[in-house]
Amino acid sequence: MALRTILIHPDPRLKKVCAPVDGVDRSVRKLADDMLETMHDAPGIGLAAPQIGILQRLIVMDCAKKDEEPQPMALINPEVTWVSEELNTYSEGCLSIPEQYEDVTRPAEVRVRWLDLDGKPQEQKFDGLWATCVQHEIDHLNGKLFIDYLSRIKRSMITKKMVKLKKERAAVL
């Protein structure tokens, strides 16, 4: 296992539509392992491969509460097959946009189909925080960030803060 560096917005790699994973092999399992370790270390509840500069359709999540058993999941080539009419608003954050939280409204429940780390098709309904998280992660695979749901003014304020943060970090490294 290895920690990977999480890209900070703005970065052209976070705006790309990622390519499907074309076969589940050892290298994909190693990548999923590294992503789970990087996500837990951050700490976060989800991570998409483009956030570590890998432009492939792979996400990991663990939205278990602190008092629950960990539930790490890796989803390869995830596709939303159904969304509820009911909506849910959640204060979202993103590891690629540190310390910025804004309300985003999304379908409250979604069905998602994907391949697991054995290359087996899976399909499951997600609700609550899991539903928010899986939609946030699939957006990353399509080059979309949660700030894209905000007004232009809010988005540009957050982007300016991130440019400043990246300059400060570059100065100490």
Ligand code: GNR
């Ligand atoms: O750690 C994360 N928390 C979070 C909170 C609310 C909605 C979405 C998320 S995902 C985020 C990790 C991340 O950036 N995944 O891409």
Ligand code: NI
């Ligand atoms: Ni994110």
